[in-house]
Amino acid sequence: GANKSKLAAMAATDPEAVWNRHGLHPASIITTAKVGSGNGLPMMPKMTVDDEAVEGGKKGKYLRFVAISDTHNCHADLEIPPGDVLVHAGDLTVGGTVKEAEDFNRWLGTLPHKHKIVIAGNHDFAFDEDMCEEEVWAKLQKSHAKEPEPAPPPFKGRAAAEKLLTNCRYLCGDSVSVEGVEVYGVPHQPSIKVIDHKMAFNLDSE
Secondary structure, three states: OHHHHHHHHHHHHOHHHHHHHOOOOOOOEEEEEEOOOOOEEOOOOOOOOOOEEEEOOEEEEEEEEEEEOOOOOOHHHOOOOOOOEEEEEOOOOOOOOHHHHHHHHHHHHOOOOOEEEEEOOOOOHHHOHHHHOHHHHHHHHHHHOOOOOOOOOOOOOHHHHHHHOOOOEEEOOEEEEEOOEEEEEOOOEOOOOOOOOOOOOEOOOO
């Protein structure tokens, strides 16, 4: 129909816009959810939580989510789409240092999104208490940090995240309700077999 023709025209002139629109661009995955139902919608409506739209003859409100991840200290280079909720789903840093997290938090504070949610990744070492043991920390800093911090942070794990990430809601095995939509976040993931040491939040199973 008309929507397909419009999409084809967009693809011919600006293919990246199509990726962004349909949540496929690696630097700006965009989805939407209908408030109160949590249904994911395969489109990006031009509206925010304060706008009303008509769908199937019924008025309703919509919430736009913007999801990014694996920015690895390159957050300032991104053009973040507008939205109501920004979710960063892991690896905001490379070396997991306090300085990196502070820089990310400052940048996060400049973004206009009403709600900001952050979940840690395997590079975010300060947010995992097991990675803050002196011997483990030293090895991780040597292997990954461009500007190593010799000593582990005085605060670690969730305490570190809550102290350093003041411009967002940090999730680690818990959830938060955003405008009627429940958002759950957990950072754990399997070990990367080609790396000879544990990373943050590695959780292997048989």
